[in-house]
Amino acid sequence: MLFNSLSFALFFPVIFGLYWWIARKSLKWQNILLLVASFYFYSCWDWRFLFLLMFSIGLDYFSGIKIENSKNSREAKFWLTLSIVINLGFLGFFKYYNFFIESFAEFLSNFGFKVNIWLLNIILPVGISFYTFHGLSYVIDIYKKRIKAERNFVDYSLFVSFFPLLVAGPIERATHLLPQIKVQRTFSYENAVSGLRQILWGLFKKIVIADQCAIYVNEIFAHHQGLYGSTLAIGAILFAFQIYGDFSGYSDIALGTARLLGFDLLKNFNYPYFSRDIAEFWRRWHISLSSWFRDYLYIPLGGSNGGNWMRIRNTFIIFLVSGFWHGANWTFIVWGFLNALFIMPSIIFKTNRNNLDVVAENSLFPTIKEILMMGFTFGLTVVAWIFFRADSVMDALKYIRRVCSYSLLKYPQKEVKWLVAIILFFMAVEWFGRKENFAIEKIHLDHNRWVRWGFYYILIGGIIYFSGEEQIFIYFQF
Known part of the structure; x- marks a missing residue:
């Protein structure tokens, strides 16, 4: 079900x-x-x-x-x-x-x-x-x-x-x-309304963002040998939004459903694509799993005690185990290894706790430095996601090699402007709601009734328009 x-x-x-x-x-x-x-x-x-x-x-x-x-x-x-x-x-x-x-x-x-x-x-x-x-x-x-x-x-x-x-x-x-x-x-009427609102946002993430990205992602990854590097780059970026919309959408529906029944479940996502470094990303992505490995594996292994060697060893262990937890394929292990490599500079130089606040907390827009940091972090995660999505390590390496070829400069073979527009709308809503438990949590407080319900109807209309055959959630396979 x-x-x-x-x-x-x-x-x-x-x-x-x-x-x-x-x-x-x-x-x-x-x-x-x-x-x-x-x-x-x-x-x-x-x-x-x-x-x-x-x-x-x-x-x-x-x-x-x-x-x-x-x-x-x-x-x-x-x-x-x-x-x-x-x-x-x-x-x-x-x-x-x-x-x-x-x-x-x-x-x-x-x-x-x-x-x-x-x-x-x-x-x-x-x-x-x-x-x-x-x-x-x-x-x-x-x-x-x-x-x-x-x-x-x-x-x-x-x-x-x-x-x-x-x-x-x-x-x-x-x-x-x-x-x-x-x-x-x-x-509680207030909790019930909040739960319904989070379910609505979760369904929008799943049906309008994740499932529509999946149409292109599946085709691009299945036929990557004959596509331009520019097309493959788009496919990798779309997969990043697919898996985020899919998994965080599931979590939103789960938390909203539980709230309707009077329960408060652990928050599982905290706007990870607004992270300024990989350490911050992993504090914001799949929070319940990351904290589980921290408390039941990383700390028992010695945590950050014992100097850099201990920190490096334990970090690689938890990321490799996390990759293996996701599935029985070397692609997941390489994905975990890459994330361990990406986080190493912050572990070695002890900067992994630098970005604990909300990005642009007291400003409407981020600074140029924050934009560059978020863009670089997102780029690293996209590279790792290629291994997560590929059927084999060799397929992932071929995919990346093709992205890095001269064909990256050619016009993409897939037309996705309409989907890009929807993703930009989605990310704008996430950005303006980044201080809340979920993006549209406080929309009822900040807007009048007509604006609020107009926004809801846009989300509902998008869900109905893009609804089709039921698509399973990605993390059901794990």
Whole structure:
């Protein structure tokens, strides 16, 4: 069931009505209703994998209790290790089995050994990377004594499987979401209006920006061998906007949907393409994953302690692991490696915390220096996105080589002026709303009713005009 589908448009109003009119007076029934709805939502993808989700929930629920009840640190570490190994074992099998087998066979072939490999036709369970990380952070936090183990099985199950974030995040922490689950929610008109507004903006990002960019991106990347460098450059830039519109659009819909139900989820994007360096970009892009790796991998490895060598080593580790988390392909690992290289100057010279404020915070427009910094940072991310999007590392290298050829100076073979105009409109709205949680959050405060509703109708008209066949979200494959 996709957020941008008719089935979800029918599913959610039913849940919303039952939640606020039937179950509103009982916390127990609110949570039971949401848990049943979440399981149904997930089963719509493939009901067989619902049992895997339930097993993961049960494993971490009982592991958390065992860790908390352990008589000594050795026993607690045993249960923590057991949970981590089983969780990562399932994730590794479903996501990386064929990758490791093929890579091993290719490695042996370089030495003249030919082996028959046994590949499996494995279907990747939707959302497994996200709900696995929910469970891992939970048991680790219990082991570190940051939280107490949750005894209410329904409440814990809802924390892991809450349907707005189940498939593609944000990756929630028990410290943030569980307390909200354990308190009865009351309906707030202001929160509901804010949620609808964020859903509207998320749908615009997905349908009008991401899906329209995808039409050109798919064609350009599929036939890059015969296209001019100028056309390929446009394709790479359009993919940058596609993946941003797609993923941040999903996050907006997820956060807006959760707010309609009385929940406040973690912010996952903070206008990353207005970043002035790569370090700032990674504080603003996929925030829940970046902070997860910081707290559960980078800091345990030693973080920034121990001098430059430790900082460099740990930075490369988290970026390579982050790349591998995205998928079983060397392209994602190279993408992570490139981002580690790009961020190295700020790590070595300790400038990675320089840009913590909002760009042009006290000004309507950025300075020339800020424009150049944002342009350079965006250019680096676009180069890395080429590897993220390409089918193989060799395809990405050929793509970049073609971009750097004399054909970059030729007139592009694809006409995208109308799409550029829409993207400029989109980025202008993002720029003027860059201080808010989402771009159109405060439009109702800054404009009169006619301007406000005129703007809404423009967004709705664009969504209706460009709506067609339902397009899956990019991060569903991760």
